Amino acid sequence: MRLHGTVRHSGGIRRLNRPQSNGDAEIVRCTARIVMGYVAGNRLPAADLATLITTVSKALRSPHDFEVATATPVIAQAVPKVSYVASDYPRPQVPARLLSLKEIADSVQETYLVCFEDGEHYRMLARHLRLFGLTPDAYREKWGLPDDYPMMPAAHLKHRAELARQRNLGKHDRSTAKPRRKSAITAKTQTRGAEDPPKPKPYSVGLTRGGWRRQGDVGQGASPG
Structure with a gap:
């Protein structure tokens, strides 16, 4: 009979080394998984299986394996705002x-x-x-x-x-530049021609009282023959 970490038997009550808890069952399950994984990938004689189980179980039950390393809290130093x-x-x-x-x-x-x-x-x-x-x-x-x-x-x-x-840097290599298209050159030439002053016409386009006036004539207009 189990009573809070004690076992009653015919000779009296004997205290267990460790109380039975859910943690023991978890250790057993972990031991089984570890041993099964080791046996699956390694050749192990049947006589050494019990020794392997005992070794794994002791390693899992060791209190050193369950200790959590507690680091000393680091106090943040005040950094001036710069x-x-x-x-x-x-x-x-x-x-x-x-x-x-x-x-x-x-x-x-x-x-x-x-x-x-x-x-x-x-x-x-x-x-x-x-x-x-x-x-x-x-x-x-x-x-x-x-x-x-x-x-x-x-x-x-x-x-x-x-x-x-x-x-x-700072130089432009014109040897590798693409030649300009003919249409661009023509358009540029036409633009220059449009900027030139118009040539005088032999007869003005304005109609006066005397008819068409010859360019440069003053007075009565003369009709072109």
């Missing part, structure tokens, strides 16, 4: 100082430019200045740079010019 510029975090500007001519000259190298805001090297300085909320003109004015201070190194400018030359 406006993002150029898909990156904006950076604070540094106070301006008086630069020497040597510092300005050394900041312009063949392959990079030195930014006075953070001291890093860049090939496209104008794009990087947006992180500080500066335009090229504002950057030049802040640091006392000349008006023609470059925003790209010379090597990068040459590289872009070479790419543009290879792609024939």
Whole structure:
């Protein structure tokens, strides 16, 4: 007789190791499915079948398999509301100082430019200045740079010019252009002819009191013979 996790027998009442519950029945069903799937795909001697069932059942009953890993909750830190510029975090500007001519000259190298805001090297300085909320003109004015201070190194400018030359940018290749149709040329010629002033006629189309008036005649009209 089963009484809340105990079994009564002739020798007295013996407490079970684990109370019988619906979970045990589920473990039995899971054990059967696992063993059947293993036997279907593997060769197993009949003598080892009992050992396999016991091993699977113990594995399913192990409390370690039913433990749920509880992660420590992560407390979200408050992020200050900032406006993002150029898909990156904006950076604070540094106070301006008086630069020497040597510092300005050394900041312009063949392959990079030195930014006075953070001291890093860049090939496209104008794009990087947006992180500080500066335009090229504002950057030049802040640091006392000349008006023609470059925003790209010379090597990068040459590289872009070479790419543009290879792609024939700014040029129109007329050798591969399709010839114009004859109808288009004729229509253009007719349009030009319509714009020309009309040629004088020998006789005007206006009828006067004296009849048809010859072009240039003044006074009495003369009829054409």
